[in-house]
Each structure stands twice: as C-alpha cells, then as structure tokens.
Amino acid sequence: PNPNPNPNPNPNPNPGAMAAAPPLYLGVDLGGTNCRAALVRDTGVIMHVLREGLDGREFGVVVAQIHRLAELVLAEKGLGWGHIRAIGIGGPGLCRNGTIVGAANFPSWHDVPLASAVRGRCGNRPTYLVNDADAAVEAEAWVGAAATHKLQHVVLISLGTGVGTGAIAGGRLLQGSRACIEGGHVLCEPGGRRCPCGQRGCAEAYSSARAIKERYGEKGGEVGVDAREIFRRAKEGEALAAETVQEAIEMIARMCINISRVLDPEAFVFSGGISGLGEPFLERIRARFQELRWTVLPDEQQFLLASVGADSGIIGAAGAARRAIAERRYLPCEVSDAALQTEDVSAEADANPDSKADPNPSPDPN
Numbered sequence: 441p442n443p444n445p446n447p448n449p450n451p452n453p454n455p456g457a458m459a460a461a462p463p464l465y466l467g468v469d470l471g472g473t474n475c476r477a478a479l480v481r482d483t484g485v486i487m488h489v490l491r492e493g494l495d496g497r498e499f500g501v502v503v504a505q506i507h508r509l510a511e512l513v514l515a516e517k518g519l520g521w522g523h524i525r526a527i528g529i530g531g532p533g534l535c536r537n538g539t540i541v542g543a544a545n546f547p548s549w550h551d552v553p554l555a556s557a558v559r560g561r562c563g564n565r566p567t568y569l570v571n572d573a574d575a576a577v578e579a580e581a582w583v584g585a586a587a588t589h590k591l592q593h594v595v596l597i598s599l600g601t602g603v604g605t606g607a608i609a610g611g612r613l614l615q616g617s618r619a620c621i622e623g624g625h626v627l628c629e630p631g632g633r634r635c636p637c638g639q640r641g642c643a644e645a646y647s648s649a650r651a652i653k654e655r656y657g658e659k660g661g662e663v664g665v666d667a668r669e670i671f672r673r674a675k676e677g678e679a680l681a682a683e684t685v686q687e688a689i690e691m692i693a694r695m696c697i698n699i700s701r702v703l704d705p706e707a708f709v710f711s712g713g714i715s716g717l718g719e720p721f722l723e724r725i726r727a728r729f730q731e732l733r734w735t736v737l738p739d740e741q742q743f744l745l746a747s748v749g750a751d752s753g754i755i756g757a758a759g760a761a762r763r764a765i766a767e768r769r770y771l772p773c774e775v776s777d778a779a780l781q782t783e784d785v786s787a788e789a790d791a792n793p794d795s796k797a798d799p800n801p802s803p804d805p806n
C-alpha cells in the first residue's frame with residue numbers, strides 16, 4: 441500500500457520536465473471477468489502490462505482495483521503519476537461522457553461515473569472512457585491495419601458474442617450524439633429474428649457467435665454446439681451448418697452495404713472471435729458484398745483483418761486518450777471539458793510546441 445496515493449496532485453506539471461520525457465499513457469481494459477492496466481508509449485507500444493481477475497463487480501471494488509493495478513504497473517517501472525499524460529479506459533457496455541450508462545456484465549451499474557472516479561484516485565490525470573469497440577478501432581487506427589494502410593475512414597466490425605462496431609471518419613472517432621452508434625443493429629431482415637436489443641432482424645441476430653449457435657439449433661442442428669464447431673462442420677460439408685454460416689455471411693454483407701451508404705468508409709476491419717476464421721471468411725463477405733452493392737458508382741472498400749489482437753483494448757483506450765489530448769478537439773468521452781481545457785491541455789500545449797504547430801495531426805505517429 442502506498443501511503444501517498446496521489447504523489448503528483450499538481451495539475452500543471454513543470455513544462456520542461458514534460459518536454460524532456462516522451463509521454464506515457466495508462467491504458468485500462470475492463471472486461472467482464474478481468475482487468476488489465478498497461479503503460480503505453482507514445483508510439484503505441486506497450487511498455488508494461490498487468491492483468492488480474494476482478495475482485496468483484498461492485499463499482500467501488502472495481503475502481504479500487506483499477507487504482508491498485510495502475511499504481512502497481514507504475515511502481516514496477518519506478519514511475520509515478522507525473523509520467524502519465526492521460527488515462528484511457530476501455531469499458532463495457534454503453535460509455536458516455538465518462539460514465540457507464542449500463543453494461544450487461546455489471547448489472548448493478550447505472551450511470552456510474554467511472555472516468556471521474558478513476559481520475560480522482562489516479563493522480564488527477566485527464567481520464568477518458570470509450571467502449572470496447574471504439575477502443576478496438578482506435579487501436580487499429582493507431583498501430584493496426586488502418587495505420588498500415590494509411591486509412592482515415594474505417595469501420596471496425598467486432599464479431600464476437602455480439603456484433604460491435606467502431607467508426608473513425610476523417611481521422612476522428614465517431615460517437616454520435618449519445619455514444620450510441622451500433623452498426624450490429626442495422627436492420628438486415630425486417631420482421632426477422634428477435635435480437636437481444638429488442639428489434640427484429642438486426643445483423644447481430646444472425647451473425648454473432650451466440651446467434652450462429654442458436655440459429656443452428658433452430659434449423660434442426662445439434663443444440664448447444666458453438667460457432668467455431670459449426671464453422672468446422674460447414675467446412676466439412678454438413679448442410680445445416682453451411683446454411684447457418686451462409687446466413688451469417690449474408691447478414692454481415694448486408695450490414696456492410698448499409699454502413700457503406702451512410703459512412704462511406706475506405707475499409708472494414710474485422711476483429712473478434714469469428715474473424716479468426718481469416719481470409720477465406722473475409723473473401724466470402726467481400727464476394728457477397730460485391731453482388732449486393734449498387735452499380736451506379738464504384739465501391740472500393742477494403743475488407744481487412746484487425747492486426748492488433750488481444751491488446752487492442754488497452755492500446756486503443758490509451759490511443760483514444762492520446763488523440764483527445766493531442767488534437768484538442770474530440771472531447772465527448774472525457775470527464776470534464778473545463779478541467780481539461782484550463783489545466784492539462786494548456787500545460788501540454790506549452791510544453792510541446794511541435795504538437796501545437798501541426799494543424800493536421802496524423803493518427804499514425806510513425
């Protein structure tokens with residue numbers, strides 16, 4: 441236990457000191473069963489990471505654990521809060537203005553102020569909260585597939601238990617008016633299958649791992665078989681499994697058409713468990729997209745696999761915090777506009793004339 445958990449309460453650190461040391465970000469990935477905290481360099485490389493199972497699901501318990509883990513990850517590198525430029529948290533469920541509005545894995549959480557609670561305990565560093573899909577697309581934009589291809593307009597589609605989306609347009613994370621952009625719930629089959637969200641016929645109702653499992657059973661397949669096994673059976677030629685997989689691909693392709701018409705991305709980047717099926721799976725989506733798409737204009741979207749992998753939550757959360765600080769323009773997920781603008785950003789800008797001078801910062805620092 442640290443007798444002084446807030447060793448650097450001064451919100452306006454010595455500009456000379458800040459300019460001398462490359463900035464570090466603290467990335468936190470809060471999942472349903474575990475929590476990770478990492479020191480992330482300004483290049484998007486993880487310097488040090490720790491992971492623990494959750495001590496509990498009560499809000500106070502989780503905040504205390506994030507604080508303890510963060511102190512530990514700093515201490516193991518001999519660092520303090522003064523070395524951290526900003527904190528990014530990748531959280532579950534609907535994350536808005538630094539609060540978690542609700543999350544399936546934390547049923548007692550309603551409008552819990554996670555960012556401000558963490559900020560209060562963690563050196564009063566600027567703290568940002570984004571949901572896991574937004575963190576994933578930030579990671580791909582910073583050091584992943586979108587960075588490799590130098591893309592500024594990207595939609596990430598996370599194919600897991602649910603279907604999540606994160607969108608970056610013109611190099612900025614899109615969050616909508618309520619941080620509630622959910623591409624997995626575009627209607628692909630009006631009047632169709634009931635989705636956990638309450639609508640009928642969402643893409644997710646056919647193409648999440650859970651939906652694939654359920655659909656296989658509904659079509660008369662063996663009940664309780666998971667999506668991975670259904671894909672395996674489809675590959676071996678089992679008719680019901682093949683039909684179930686084809687249906688999922690159909691709905692993903694329709695979702696991509698709909699998203700293309702609204703957001704016009706340069707690429708779709710696929711992450712999550714199902715995307716582990718790799719290029720052959722992607723090729724089937726791409727092929728069906730080509731059959732469905734309009735012909736009045738070209739569609740040149742790329743279909744890419746995410747490349748950051750299991751660290752995308754922590755890297756992306758840190759990346760979201762970094763982008764918010766560096767660009768001084770995207771603030772929907774941060775805890776306090778006033779605090780950021782009067783304290784931290786002005787201090788950062790004074791200390792870093794280079795970043796201030798660049799009128800069009802690139803999301804790719806390399």
Ligand SMILES: [Zn+2]
Pocket residue numbers: 624625635636637638639642644645
């Ligand atoms: Zn839905």
